[in-house]
Amino acid sequence: MKWPKLRELKEAVTAVVKGPYTHPFPAEPAPLPDWIRGKPVYDADGCIGCGACAEVCPVRAIEVQDVVAAGGTPFRRLTLHYDNCVFCGECVRHCTTQAGIDFTQDYELSGFDRAEMVEQVEKELVPCELCNRPIGPRDHLLWIYRKLGALAYSNVTVTLAAQDALGLRERLPRDDRPLDRTDIQRVLCPACRRSVTLLDEWGPV
Ligand code: SF4
Numbered sequence: 001m002k003w004p005k006l007r008e009l010k011e012a013v014t015a016v017v018k019g020p021y022t023h024p025f026p027a028e029p030a031p032l033p034d035w036i037r038g039k040p041v042y043d044a045d046g047c048i049g050c051g052a053c054a055e056v057c058p059v060r061a062i063e064v065q066d067v068v069a070a071g072g073t074p075f076r077r078l079t080l081h082y083d084n085c086v087f088c089g090e091c092v093r094h095c096t097t098q099a100g101i102d103f104t105q106d107y108e109l110s111g112f113d114r115a116e117m118v119e120q121v122e123k124e125l126v127p128c129e130l131c132n133r134p135i136g137p138r139d140h141l142l143w144i145y146r147k148l149g150a151l152a153y154s155n156v157t158v159t160l161a162a163q164d165a166l167g168l169r170e171r172l173p174r175d176d177r178p179l180d181r182t183d184i185q186r187v188l189c190p191a192c193r194r195s196v197t198l199l200d201e202w203g204p205v
């Protein structure tokens with residue numbers, strides 16, 4: 001019994017002289033390796049609002065809301081509930097731009113209110129010029145335009161959205177008249193594009 005006590009005494013004296021073996025966290029932040037997966041956050045410049053990260057999230061921790069308020073600019077809001085996140089990395093791995101979301105080294109994520117445990121990014125939505133339904137985020141359409149290069153000219157909506165962003169397009173005025181073939185030169189949702197294309201091909205039905 002005597003020797004173990006002496007060993008503990010030696011360890012206590014050593015600890016007083018040299019300091020404790022353990023890290024003084026939380027008084028000081030612990031050193032972290034580069035590969036640590038802390039809180040995932042969006043990069044508003046790199047994200048195009050496509051929602052692919054929400055599609056691949058295995059625990060549905062990412063919510064996609066298209067907000068269309070009367071009189072306001074429609075926008076898409078992506079909300080990452082990091083209280084539900086399992087830090088699997090699928091959202092980072094499958095991010096369309098590979099620059100929209102990444103892990104930080106922030107690992108102190110405990111809190112008292114789950115509603116505050118969110119990371120968000122918002123992206124302006126482009127509405128259809130005929131029915132006003134949102135087509136998709138403007139940044140997403142521009143990303144497709146740049147990605148496709150010359151092939152983008154095969155898609156009128158993508159091309160016109162890019163011209164809008166460059167300030168190169170003057171919108172044709174529109175009143176309550178029926179559809180006609182001039183409506184082809186508008187930013188349209190798939191349903192309205194189909195209606196205008198059929199009208200142009202087959203005439204009024
Ligand atoms: S760009 Fe990346 S982070 Fe942004 S919505 Fe698409 S997949 Fe998610």
Ligand code: SF4
Nearest residue numbers: 057085086088089091
């Ligand atoms: S790290 Fe995994 S669980 Fe967390 S938001 Fe991304 S895909 Fe979902």
